[in-house]
Amino acid sequence: MLESLRQPLENGKVFISRAARQAEFPASFQLVVAMNPSPSGHHKDGRSSSDQIRRYLSRLSGPFLDRIELQVEVPLLPKGSLSQHKTEEHSAIIRQRVVAARAIQNQRQGKANARLNLTELEQHCKLSPADADYFESCLTQLKLSARSYHKLIKVARTLADLAERPQIERSDLLEALSYRSFDRLLNYLQSA
Numbered sequence: 001m002l003e004s005l006r007q008p009l010e011n012g013k014v015f016i017s018r019a020a021r022q023a024e025f026p027a028s029f030q031l032v033v034a035m036n037p038s039p040s041g042h043h044k045d046g047r048s049s050s051d052q053i054r055r056y057l058s059r060l061s062g063p064f065l066d067r068i069e070l071q072v073e074v075p076l077l078p079k080g081s082l083s084q085h086k087t088e089e090h091s092a093i094i095r096q097r098v099v100a101a102r103a104i105q106n107q108r109q110g111k112a113n114a115r116l117n118l119t120e121l122e123q124h125c126k127l128s129p130a131d132a133d134y135f136e137s138c139l140t141q142l143k144l145s146a147r148s149y150h151k152l153i154k155v156a157r158t159l160a161d162l163a164e165r166p167q168i169e170r171s172d173l174l175e176a177l178s179y180r181s182f183d184r185l186l187n188y189l190q191s192a
């Protein structure tokens with residue numbers, strides 16, 4: 001079932017073939033998924049072996065994961081965090097930053113960064129030579145695909161837009177990489 005989402009995630013279209021007819025429908029959507037990083041709940045709880053965790057995680061294919069831009073691990077809560085009341089940034093302030101970033105994107109290229117094609121990506125998401133080399137070495141170390149590279153560049157461009165920076169900086173690249181927690185977990189399990 002999940003594998004059937006790959007093409008709509010990539011192209012924003014669904015193709016249905018029945019008998020001698022084919023139909024194409026628009027399918028631009030935002031996919032939000034959640035899963036435990038281990039069959040026992042958390043990979044650091046010590047209740048599952050590395051092999052059990054790898055087998056559990058292998059239910060999601062690499063091509064499917066490549067199409068998920070943000071993979072965020074929710075860490076175990078530290079003791080006392082549920083009883084403490086911290087003042088967090090208000091959602092209205094966050095919304096203002098998002099609206100401003102969208103305005104920057106619309107002014108620069110007429111659409112959201114996630115919708116950029118390869119030509120537009122090269123035009124609007126240039127990296128300094130040093131950052132490009134650094135980023136490529138990070139991707140090689142994490143064994144990420146070209147598709148992941150392009151998605152991460154779009155995420156980095158969005159992070160720069162949220163900070164109202166005209167160029168992508170190394171900090172944007174590092175933050176974009178930090179949102180690939182599934183890849184880091186898989187690499188960790190392979191070395192364990």
